Amino acid sequence: xxxxxxxxxxxxxxxxTDEIPKGLGAKHEAEGVLEILPQFEAGLTDIEGFSxxxxxxxxxxxxxxxxxxTPPCDNRPHGVFATRSPRRPNPIGLTVVELxxxxxxxxxxxxxxxxxxxxxxxxxxxxxxxxxxxxxxxWLAEAEAARVK
Amino acid sequence: xxxxxxxxxxxxxxxxTDEIPKGLGAKHEAEGVLEILPQFEAGLTDIEGFSxxxxxxxxxxxxxxxxxxTPPCDNRPHGVFATRSPRRPNPIGLTVVELxxxxxxxxxxxxxxxxxxxxxxxxxxxxxxxxxxxxxxxWLAEAEAARVK
Numbered sequence: 632x633x634x635x636x637x638x639x640x641x642x643x644x645x646x647x648t649d650e651i652p653k654g655l656g657a658k659h660e661a662e663g664v665l666e667i668l669p670q671f672e673a674g675l676t677d678i679e680g681f682s683x684x685x686x687x688x689x690x691x692x693x694x695x696x697x698x699x700x701t702p703p704c705d706n707r708p709h710g711v712f713a714t715r716s717p718r719r720p721n722p723i724g725l726t727v728v729e730l731x732x733x734x735x736x737x738x739x740x741x742x743x744x745x746x747x748x749x750x751x752x753x754x755x756x757x758x759x760x761x762x763x764x765x766x767x768x769x770w771l772a773e774a775e776a777a778r779v780k
Numbered sequence: 781x782x783x784x785x786x787x788x789x790x791x792x793x794x795x796x797t798d799e800i801p802k803g804l805g806a807k808h809e810a811e812g813v814l815e816i817l818p819q820f821e822a823g824l825t826d827i828e829g830f831s832x833x834x835x836x837x838x839x840x841x842x843x844x845x846x847x848x849x850t851p852p853c854d855n856r857p858h859g860v861f862a863t864r865s866p867r868r869p870n871p872i873g874l875t876v877v878e879l880x881x882x883x884x885x886x887x888x889x890x891x892x893x894x895x896x897x898x899x900x901x902x903x904x905x906x907x908x909x910x911x912x913x914x915x916x917x918x919w920l921a922e923a924e925a926a927r928v929k
Contacts, residue, residue, distance in 0.1 A: 632784045632838060632899065638869050667861075671869060673847040676859030680918020683910050684861075687836070687872055689781060698822040710825030712787075712816075712833075712903040720787050720820060721901045723836055723872070727910065750781065752870045754861040758917060760909035761832050761876065768907060769829020 637750035638674075639667035639736070641688065643743045648692070651744055654704035663743035665728075665751060667736040675754075679733050683757035684740070689750045690722035705774040713769060724749075727757055786899035787823075788816035788885070790837065792892050797841070800893055803853035808875075812892035814900060816885040824903075828882050832906035833889070838899045839871035854923040862918060873898075876906055 642664040645651050652658060665686065667675060678684070697718045701708045711719055728740035738754070791813040794800050801807060814835065816824060827833070846867045850857045860868055877889035887903070 632786070632840070633871055635781045635784065635870050637781070671847065671861075674860040674862075674869070676848055676857070676862065677919050678859055678862040680916065680922075681862065682914060682916035685874065687870075687874070691781070698820065699825055708825070710827060711823040712820075713823075713825060713827040713830065713905055715904060715907075719902060720823070721784055721836075722782055723902055725834065725836070725874075725904060729914075753868060753872050755864060755874060756862055756918065756920070757910060757915065758864075758920065760912060760915065761906060763909060765831060765878075766906065766909065767829065767831035769905065770826050771905070771907065773829075 635689065635752055637668070638671045638753065639665055639751040641743065641745045641747065641749040641751060642666055643745050643747040643749065646747050648746065659742045659744045661743040662731070662739065662741050665738040665740055665754065667738065669736060672736050675733065675736070678730070681730060681756040684728055684730050685755045685757050686726045686728055686751060687753040688724045688726070688745055689752060690717040690719070690724050691750055692746060693717035693722050696720050705770060707770065709770055723752065784838065784901055786817070787820045787902065788814055788900040790892065790894045790896065790898040790900060791815055792894050792896040792898065795896050797895065808891045808893045810892040811880070811888065811890050814887040814889060814903065816887065818885060821885050824882065824885070827879070830879060830905040833877050833879050834904045834906050835875045835877055835900060836902040837873045837875070837894055838901060839866040839868070839873050840899055841895060842866035842871050845869050854919060856919065858919055872901065
């Protein structure tokens with residue numbers, strides 16, 4: 632395996648977990664900054680050309696993990712690998728953000744759902760999407776349908 | 781931070797790096813299996829409802845990292861955070877796969893691009909796509925356009 636090291640930190644408007652929009656239909660329109668550490672700046676070369684980025688980060692304020700849990704948007708329990716729960720065997724979060732602009736080591740982005748000062752593990756270009764017609768969203772689609780009724 | 785632990789391993793038709801399709805237009809249609817360790821099986825509850833999964837895994841056969849490098853599909857160097865290079869500060873790979881079926885701890889999937897026996901860090905449901913009209917793909921789109929000429 633390897634020893635995770637932060638390549639930067641998130642600057643987010645959210646200081647506490649309960650400030651982050653959660654559950655069905657939650658919109659993640661918050662703007663924030665991915666602040667990359669100076670020693671990794673060269674790794675950002677040409678990143679400006681991508682409209683969307685995948686950010687991998689650490690749920691650094693989550694404690695332990697839970698294999699089955701009930702998410703905020705449903706009243707039924709689901710397996711951790713079928714949810715985005717923070718309490719995972721490896722506490723890695725994933726967020727797709729829109730890149731608004733770069734200023735040196737600062738990536739200004741939209742779509743932040745992390746807490747302020749969250750350690751960033753990796754940034755990757757978002758290259759392709761699954762076609763919406765092919766996508767099935769399991770219990771989440773059922774929970775949404777149940778709410779609409 | 782945290783200590784990464786494998787939650788399972790990939791069973792892949794690719795035994796060596798040079799067998800994996802690379803570069804522009806590479807199709808990842810290979811079928812394989814995500815074999816989850818028995819102690820994490822409960823975490824798979826309800827995963828069958830999702831058509832696509834995001835798999836996070838370790839580039840366990842990559843050595844060190846390179847902040848700027850030339851990918852196989854272009855003749856120009858790019859920053860590591862603008863590529864999917866295996867030689868990353870945190871050697872975490874990401875693959876979107878289609879879930880074909882589950883048999884206990886075995887997830888049969890399509891879209892494998894990992895080597896056989898690759899350690900899996902996490903599996904997450906794929907929940908939404910960026911609309912293709914909104915997606916810009918930077919140097920990769922340029923390299924593709926140059927190849928077509």
